Amino acid sequence: MPGAAALPRPDALRRLQRFKGRRGPFLLLAADVRAALRLARRRPPSLHRMMREHWPGPVTLAFPARPGLPGTCLRRGRVAVRVDAEAGVRCLCRLAGGLLVSTSLNRRGRPTEMPTRRLRWRWRRHLDGALPAAAGDASRRRAPSTVLEWRPGGVRKLRP
Numbered sequence: 001m002p003g004a005a006a007l008p009r010p011d012a013l014r015r016l017q018r019f020k021g022r023r024g025p026f027l028l029l030a031a032d033v034r035a036a037l038r039l040a041r042r043r044p045p046s047l048h049r050m051m052r053e054h055w056p057g058p059v060t061l062a063f064p065a066r067p068g069l070p071g072t073c074l075r076r077g078r079v080a081v082r083v084d085a086e087a088g089v090r091c092l093c094r095l096a097g098g099l100l101v102s103t104s105l106n107r108r109g110r111p112t113e114m115p116t117r118r119l120r121w122r123w124r125r126h127l128d129g130a131l132p133a134a135a136g137d138a139s140r141r142r143a144p145s146t147v148l149e150w151r152p153g154g155v156r157k158l159r160p
Contacts, residue, residue, distance in 0.1 A: 004127055005029060005092070005100040013072050013101060019126035024072035026101045027060055027080040031090050035098035036081045041066045047150050054148070055083035056090060062158065063150040073101060082145055104144065 004019060006012035008028070017023055030036040033051045037043050041064040050061065065079035073079055082102075084090060093100050105119070147159040 003102050003104050004123075005102040006127075007096055008070060008073070008099055008101050010070075013070060015126050016101060016103065017072065019122065020103050025075040025080065026073055026103050027082060028073055029089060029093050029100045029102045030081050030083050031093035031098045032083060035093070036061075036083060038098075039063075039065060039069065039079050039081055044152065046152075050148075050150055050155065051083075057083070057085050058145045060145045060147045061150055062147060070101075078149070080147065 004016065006016040013026075016026065020026075028036075028039065030039070033048070033055060036051055036055070037048065040047060047063055054061065060080050060082040062075075062078045062080045064077060065074055069079055084093075144159065146157070149156045149158050
């Protein structure tokens with residue numbers, strides 16, 4: 001699914017909020033499991049095992065966040081993180097220092113739009129740039145990621 005990403009800096013987050021039409025919460029894309037673990041309040045073996053099992057891949061994990069993360073990335077003290085299946089996304093995360101704040105391209109309450117002239121105008125207005133998808137890229141047709149919430153007592157599916 002096409003998406004937008006920003007550096008986890010206040011100015012970039014404000015622009016992402018204006019683009020999306022909401023304050024958050026936004027998910028974080030991590031370059032690898034190590035970068036994701038740095039976001040966790042605790043790092044029990046069960047969380048680490050779950051990350052290794054699902055990443056890289058189309059699963060977003062929500063877990064208790066360490067103090068100091070931007071409020072735009074938190075919901076009830078939890079952070080949602082994914083190590084994406086796409087190698088290019090992971091590479092961008094590494095180039096950005098390990099993390100990017102991300103969201104889908106749809107406006108609040110609307111279905112995801114494929115890039116149109118109007119949408120590209122909005123991108124230029126709110127975002128620093130866009131990466132074109134390869135022709136026939138399967139990621140353009142992919143469903144949103146599954147969201148799982150990790151808790152010390154187990155896992156709960158938040159979005160299929």
